[in-house]
Amino acid sequence: MTDVETREALKNALAEDSGVSESPDPAVMVIFGASGDLTRRKLIPALYDLVSARRLPMEFAVVGISRTGMSHEEFREKLRAALEEQRADTFSEPVWETFSKGIFYMAGDSTEPETYRKLGDFLGRLDRERGTGGNRVFYLSSSPSLFPAIVDRLGESGMSEESEGSYSRIVIEKPFGRDLESARELNEEIQSGFREEQIYRIDHYLGKETVQNILALRFSNGIFEPLWNQNYIDHVQITVAEDIGVGTRGSFYEEAGALRDIVQNHLMQVLCLTAMEPPVNFDADSVRDEKVKVLKAVRPIPEDEVDRLAVRGQYASGWIWGDRVRGYREEEDVADDSLTETFVAMKLFVDNWRWAGVPFYVRAGKRLPKKATEIAIRFKPTPHTPFAHAGDDGTEPNVLVIRIQPEEGVSLKLGAKVPGSKMEIGSVNMDLLYGSAFIEEAPEAYGRLLLDLMLGDPTLFIRADEAEGSWKILAPVMETWSRKRKIPLYPAGEWGPEEAQKLMADDGREWRRP
Numbered sequence: 384m385t386d387v388e389t390r391e392a393l394k395n396a397l398a399e400d401s402g403v404s405e406s407p408d409p410a411v412m413v414i415f416g417a418s419g420d421l422t423r424r425k426l427i428p429a430l431y432d433l434v435s436a437r438r439l440p441m442e443f444a445v446v447g448i449s450r451t452g453m454s455h456e457e458f459r460e461k462l463r464a465a466l467e468e469q470r471a472d473t474f475s476e477p478v479w480e481t482f483s484k485g486i487f488y489m490a491g492d493s494t495e496p497e498t499y500r501k502l503g504d505f506l507g508r509l510d511r512e513r514g515t516g517g518n519r520v521f522y523l524s525s526s527p528s529l530f531p532a533i534v535d536r537l538g539e540s541g542m543s544e545e546s547e548g549s550y551s552r553i554v555i556e557k558p559f560g561r562d563l564e565s566a567r568e569l570n571e572e573i574q575s576g577f578r579e580e581q582i583y584r585i586d587h588y589l590g591k592e593t594v595q596n597i598l599a600l601r602f603s604n605g606i607f608e609p610l611w612n613q614n615y616i617d618h619v620q621i622t623v624a625e626d627i628g629v630g631t632r633g634s635f636y637e638e639a640g641a642l643r644d645i646v647q648n649h650l651m652q653v654l655c656l657t658a659m660e661p662p663v664n665f666d667a668d669s670v671r672d673e674k675v676k677v678l679k680a681v682r683p684i685p686e687d688e689v690d691r692l693a694v695r696g697q698y699a700s701g702w703i704w705g706d707r708v709r710g711y712r713e714e715e716d717v718a719d720d721s722l723t724e725t726f727v728a729m730k731l732f733v734d735n736w737r738w739a740g741v742p743f744y745v746r747a748g749k750r751l752p753k754k755a756t757e758i759a760i761r762f763k764p765t766p767h768t769p770f771a772h773a774g775d776d777g778t779e780p781n782v783l784v785i786r787i788q789p790e791e792g793v794s795l796k797l798g799a800k801v802p803g804s805k806m807e808i809g810s811v812n813m814d815l816l817y818g819s820a821f822i823e824e825a826p827e828a829y830g831r832l833l834l835d836l837m838l839g840d841p842t843l844f845i846r847a848d849e850a851e852g853s854w855k856i857l858a859p860v861m862e863t864w865s866r867k868r869k870i871p872l873y874p875a876g877e878w879g880p881e882e883a884q885k886l887m888a889d890d891g892r893e894w895r896r897p
C-alpha cells in the first residue's frame with residue numbers, strides 16, 4: 384500500500400469505529416491567542432474530546448501562536464494541566480498522548496510579517512512530515528482589536544489562498560466588531576482576503592444541542608407550526624441569565640457590556656431560530672437566509688423610544704446561593720464609576736405576517752439568581768372557560784418552555800383537573816428532559832462547531848449580513864445609552880433592576896421565574 388492508501392484505510396477504519404460516516408480530511412489548526420483563556424478552557428478541551436471520540440484524523444495538528452516564549456513541550460504541559468483539572472474524572476493518558484503529539488507552539492507577534500514567514504515554513508514542514516495535506520484553519524482567538532492585522536498578514540503572505548484539493552478557512556471569534564460600522568469594516572477587511580465560503584464567524588450558542596433543537600422541535604413536529612403565530616401566541620420571553628459575575632474578564636467586559644457580549648450574538652440568534660420561517664433545507668444558505676429575514680423584520684427602535692422599550696442595569700453587591708458577592712464596580716479591572724451594563728431587557732417586535740403584534744421580551748444578565756437560558760412561548764388564553772361557575776377556576780394560559788440550559792428539555796404547562804369533587808383546574812407541567820430521553824452524549828458546543836468547520840459546513844456559523852443585521856437593531860439603543868450618565872443598579876441575586884419588571888408590568892404581564 385502507498386502512504387496515501389494506508390492513510391485512507393486508517394481514516395475509514397476510524398470512521399467506522401466511531402460510528403460516523405464522515406471524518407474531516409487531515410488539517411492543521413493555527414490558533415492565534417494560544418496562551419489565552421479561550422484556547423485553554425474551550426478550544427483544546429473540545430479538540431481533545433474529538434480526538435477521544437476518534438472524530439479527527441491521525442494527521443490533525445494544532446499550531447498555537449502568541450507572544451509568550453514557550454517551547455512545544457512547555458505549551459503542551461500548560462494545556463495538559465488545564466485539561467486534567469477540567470476533566471478530572473475522564474482524563475485519559477493515551478488520548479492525550481495521541482493528541483499532544485500533534486500540538487506545536489510558535490512564539491510570535493501576530494501583527495508582524497516575520498511571524499507569518501516563519502509560520503508558512505512551519506506549516507510546509509507539517510504538510511510534508513505529518514501529512515496535514517495543505518489544509519489550514521486559522522482560528523482568531525486573540526483580542527478583537529488584532530483581527531484586522533491578522534487578516535491582512537494572512538492575505539499578504541498568501542495563506543488565504545486555496546490550492547487545488549486543499550482549503551484555507553478563517554474563524555472569527557465574537558464579538559464581531561463593536562457596532563454596525565466596525566462590523567461592516569471588519570467584514571470588508573476579511574472579505575478582501577477570503578471568500579465568504581472561507582469565513583466562519585463563530586457563536587458557540589449555535590453549537591449547543593438544545594439551541595439546534597429549537598429547529599428540531601418546530602420543524603419536525605406537525606403540531607407546533609400551526610400554532611406558532613400571532614393567532615395563538617400572546618408573547619414570547621427569551622432569557623439568558625447567569626449567576627456568575629465578570630470574574631477575571633473585567634477589562635474585556637468594561638469594553639463590551641451585556642448588550643455586546645450576549646444580546647448582539649447569542650440572544651439574537653435564539654430569537655432568529657424561534658421566529659424564523661421553515662427553511663427549505665437544512666443547508667447553510669437556506670437557514671441563514673431565513674434568519675436574516677427575521678433580523679430585517681425586527682421593528683427599529685427610534686432613539687426617543689429607547690427608554691420605553693429597553694432597560695439596562697448593573698449589579699451591586701448582594702447574595703448568590705447564600706454567598707455574599709461584590710458589586711460590578713468592585714470587580715477587578717472595573718472602574719469605580721463604571722456605567723457598563725451587566726443586565727439588559729428589551730421589548731422587540733418582529734413585523735411580519737406571522738408575528739404582527741406579538742411582543743418578544745428578551746433579557747440577559749450576570750449575577751442573576753441562577754443560570755438559565757430559556758425560551759417561553761406564552762399562548763393566548765382560551766376564548767371561553769366553561770368551568771367558571773364557581774368563581775376563579777384556576778385556568779391559566781399554556782406556556783411552552785424550551786430550556787436551553789441547564790436541565791435541557793422542553794416543558795408544556797397545561798391545565799388539568801385537580802382531584803376532588805369540584806371542577807377545579809390546576810396547572811401541571813408535561814416535561815421532556817433530554818438527559819433521560821436519549822442515551823447519546825450531547826457533544827460540547829465548541830466540539831460540534833470545530834468539526835463542522837473542518838467538514839466545511841457553515842450552517843451553524845454567522846454570515847456577514849446576520850452580524851450586521853443584529854448590530855443594526857441595537858444601534859439606537861447603544862447610541863442612547865452612551866449618552867447616559869447614570870445606570871440603574873440591582874442587587875446581585877435579583878432579576879435585574881425594577882425597571883425590568885416595569886417593562887412587563889406596563890403591558891399587564893410579568894417575567895417567568897425560570
Ligand SMILES: NC(=O)C1=CN([C@@H]2O[C@H](COP(=O)(O)OP(=O)(O)OC[C@H]3O[C@@H](n4cnc5c(N)ncnc54)[C@H](OP(=O)(O)O)[C@@H]3O)[C@@H](O)[C@H]2O)C=CC1
Pocket residue numbers: 415416417418419420421422448449450451491492493494523524525526527529556557558
Ligand atoms: N474567554 C472566553 O470565555 C471567551 C472568549 N471569546 C473571544 O475569544 C477571543 C480570545 O479571548 P480570551 O482567550 O479570553 O482572551 P485572552 O486575553 O485570555 O487571550 C488573548 C491572547 O492573545 C495573545 N496576544 C495578545 N496580543 C498579541 C499579539 N500582538 N501577538 C500575538 N498574540 C497576542 C495573548 O498572548 P500573549 O500575551 O502571550 O501574546 C493571548 O494568548 C476574544 O475575541 C474573546 O472575545 C469569546 C467567547 C468566550
Ligand SMILES: O=C1O[C@H](COP(=O)(O)O)[C@@H](O)[C@H](O)[C@H]1O
Pocket residue numbers: 625644645
Ligand atoms: O460568550 C459568552 O458566553 C458566556 C456564556 O456562555 P454559556 O455557554 O456558559 O451560556 C458568558 O459567560 C460570557 O460572558 C460571554 O462572553
